[in-house]
Amino acid sequence: MSLPEKRNPSSTSAQSVKAEVFSSSASVAEMEAIAKRLRRHIVTMTGKAGSGHPGGSLSAVEILIALYFKVLKHKPQDPHWPDRDRFILSKGHAAPALYATLAECGYFAEEELLTLRQMDSCLQGHTDCTVTPGVEMSAGALGQGLSFAIGVALAGRLNAKDYRVYALLGDGECDEGQVWEAAMAAAHFKVDKLVAIVDNNGQQIDGWNRDVMSLDPFPAKWQAFGWQVIEADGHSIPQLTQALDKVRKIKGQPAVIIAHTIKGKGVSFMENNPHFHGTAPTTDEVKLALKELE
Amino acid sequence: MAEEFYLRQAYGETLVELGGENPDVVVLDADLSRSTRTRLFADKFPERFFNCGIAEQNMVSIAAGLASSGKIPFASTFAVFVPGRCFDQIRMSIAQPRLNVKLVVGHGGISVGEDGTSHQSIEDLALIGSLPGFTVIVPADAIETAQAVRAVAAYLGPCYIRLCRPKAPLVYDQSYRFKLGKAVEMRQGGDATIIAIGLMVKAALEAAESLKGEGIDCRVLNMSTLKPIDEAAIIQAAAETGAIVTAEEHLEHGGLGSAVARVVARHKPVPMEFIALKDTYAKSGKPAELFERYGLTAKDIERAVRSAIKRK
Numbered sequence: 087m088s089l090p091e092k093r094n095p096s097s098t099s100a101q102s103v104k105a106e107v108f109s110s111s112a113s114v115a116e117m118e119a120i121a122k123r124l125r126r127h128i129v130t131m132t133g134k135a136g137s138g139h140p141g142g143s144l145s146a147v148e149i150l151i152a153l154y155f156k157v158l159k160h161k162p163q164d165p166h167w168p169d170r171d172r173f174i175l176s177k178g179h180a181a182p183a184l185y186a187t188l189a190e191c192g193y194f195a196e197e198e199l200l201t202l203r204q205m206d207s208c209l210q211g212h213t214d215c216t217v218t219p220g221v222e223m224s225a226g227a228l229g230q231g232l233s234f235a236i237g238v239a240l241a242g243r244l245n246a247k248d249y250r251v252y253a254l255l256g257d258g259e260c261d262e263g264q265v266w267e268a269a270m271a272a273a274h275f276k277v278d279k280l281v282a283i284v285d286n287n288g289q290q291i292d293g294w295n296r297d298v299m300s301l302d303p304f305p306a307k308w309q310a311f312g313w314q315v316i317e318a319d320g321h322s323i324p325q326l327t328q329a330l331d332k333v334r335k336i337k338g339q340p341a342v343i344i345a346h347t348i349k350g351k352g353v354s355f356m357e358n359n360p361h362f363h364g365t366a367p368t369t370d371e372v373k374l375a376l377k378e379l380e
Numbered sequence: 381m382a383e384e385f386y387l388r389q390a391y392g393e394t395l396v397e398l399g400g401e402n403p404d405v406v407v408l409d410a411d412l413s414r415s416t417r418t419r420l421f422a423d424k425f426p427e428r429f430f431n432c433g434i435a436e437q438n439m440v441s442i443a444a445g446l447a448s449s450g451k452i453p454f455a456s457t458f459a460v461f462v463p464g465r466c467f468d469q470i471r472m473s474i475a476q477p478r479l480n481v482k483l484v485v486g487h488g489g490i491s492v493g494e495d496g497t498s499h500q501s502i503e504d505l506a507l508i509g510s511l512p513g514f515t516v517i518v519p520a521d522a523i524e525t526a527q528a529v530r531a532v533a534a535y536l537g538p539c540y541i542r543l544c545r546p547k548a549p550l551v552y553d554q555s556y557r558f559k560l561g562k563a564v565e566m567r568q569g570g571d572a573t574i575i576a577i578g579l580m581v582k583a584a585l586e587a588a589e590s591l592k593g594e595g596i597d598c599r600v601l602n603m604s605t606l607k608p609i610d611e612a613a614i615i616q617a618a619a620e621t622g623a624i625v626t627a628e629e630h631l632e633h634g635g636l637g638s639a640v641a642r643v644v645a646r647h648k649p650v651p652m653e654f655i656a657l658k659d660t661y662a663k664s665g666k667p668a669e670l671f672e673r674y675g676l677t678a679k680d681i682e683r684a685v686r687s688a689i690k691r692k
């Protein structure tokens with residue numbers, strides 16, 4: 087397997103002309119089938135790698151599908167298309183979910199998924215924008231993605247571009263002070279083409295958020311920082327697409343979708359089990375999980 | 381006596397010129413725009429200026445986002461807050477993806493003076509210099525500052541420029557041409573070489589002049605591009621003069637002295653001495669008093685040169 091060419095983020099690709107804008111006519115039922123497939127990928131790839139973060143990847147699956155299949159303007163054959171909507175994965179440990187989604191959209195071959203975390207793979211343990219087509223930001227050190235997304239949105243404003251910027255954060259990640267620096271700044275700069283989505287699965291490595299570091303009252307915090315807040319069932323693709331439609335109409339302030347999710351969603355023994363935040367399933371656990379995800 | 385100018389004033393004025401020449405130049409500050417002089421750009425191009433408030437980590441990551449979208453962001457605050465406070469943000473948001481962010485920081489070193497330890501950045505060159513791919517520049521005067529700012533704007537990749545708070549005496553005239561990555565021979569000499577950065581370049585020239593009276597003929601190099609360092613100039617100096625003294629307003633660990641010593645040890649071992657802060661924080665005081673207390677004067681350089689020559 088060869089590494090993709092090193093990216094030059096400011097370059098305009100010659101492919102822009104011929105590459106198609108991604109579109110999907112998938113029904114809700116079909117997207118739910120895709121969700122199951124992505125979950126199988128996540129379990130299989132982390133299982134094969136022997137390490138990784140299945141829990142917070144499984145919780146983000148429907149969010150990624152709603153974005154990549156129904157909301158984002160993007161061209162899998164031209165990841166640097168200047169007019170693309172940007173998706174910034176701030177919770178970089180959910181890389182397996184993003185990689186599976188990108189492969190499903192055609193950014194790279196599905197077989198690459200099985201190289202996760204191996205030497206010279208284009209799929210690093212946490213997202214690395216220098217090697218993976220479609221990854222906008224190197225992440226893994228939590229708390230930086232929302233700030234980065236503000237910069238991307240401000241550049242769009244200065245360049246009179248119409249693109250929108252979506253940043254996916256973990257709820258545990260919101261312990262980081264920088265998230266709230268960014269929340270303050272986004273409202274101050276009136277960055278209305280920025281949407282934050284919080285994968286609100288309620289858990290972090292050491293357990294439930296409420297025991298480790300309480301975020302309550304979470305929606306009120308965002309409101310107090312000047313954001314429009316919409317809550318949605320983070321495993322309901324119709325609810326997510328509806329929320330994402332709604333935020334498009336908001337002018338003059340940023341919006342956050344708090345997507346209520348379940349860590350480890352879709353695999354009974356991983357659900358709400360913080361053990362699987364950063365531990366890969368064993369071979370036997372992979373088998374059991376795949377059976378549940380048939 | 382040489383005329384003295386603020387390096388940061390030269391920075392602010394150059395930013396305004398660059399802003400007029402290139403619409404992609406944008407500027408960020410963290411509530412210090414009057415000190416850093418980014419205010420000059422803000423007044424002229426308010427739509428391209430983002431005051432991020434007292435939130436340096438956020439500022440640095442926003443700058444990365446702007447750079448990833450083709451902008452040329454200059455982000456400024458005091459050296460002590462960048463990279464100290466934002467090391468992880470610089471590491472992951474800027475250095476790893478090699479984004480085109482320019483961190484231009486003021487108030488480097490102990491010449492900050494009376495504000496004391498909290499504001500005296502003496503570790504910044506070690507921190508920023510440790511990051512793969514970062515270009516690090518410490519200009520010696522206002523003329524070099526203006527040119528270095530232009531050079532980093534034209535260069536694609538992450539850069540750090542460290543400026544000092546007080547006015548600095550000119551060591552160049554307008555005919556000077558800064559070249560990224562090239563040491564400048566300020567004075568020829570064959571008995572020893574003094575390699576200096578920032579305010580210490582002037583002190584090095586004074587030391588060389590004084591040593592001439594003792595019959596010691598010193599070469600003086602301004603190593604304004606600290607990284608990537610001009611290895612050829614160092615090797616040549618070691619080979620031709622046989623002794624090297626480095627001088628910087630920074631800790632001995634991880635700054636100019638360390639960088640030069642790596643080159644010397646690998647290619648042409650010769651006796652070296654280091655004029656720098658010795659594993660200590662400084663205190664409040666006037667810059668000149670602090671330089672005296674912590675061994676950063678021309679006289680200290682002279683002693684170091686004699687000592688290095690003795691060990692040849």
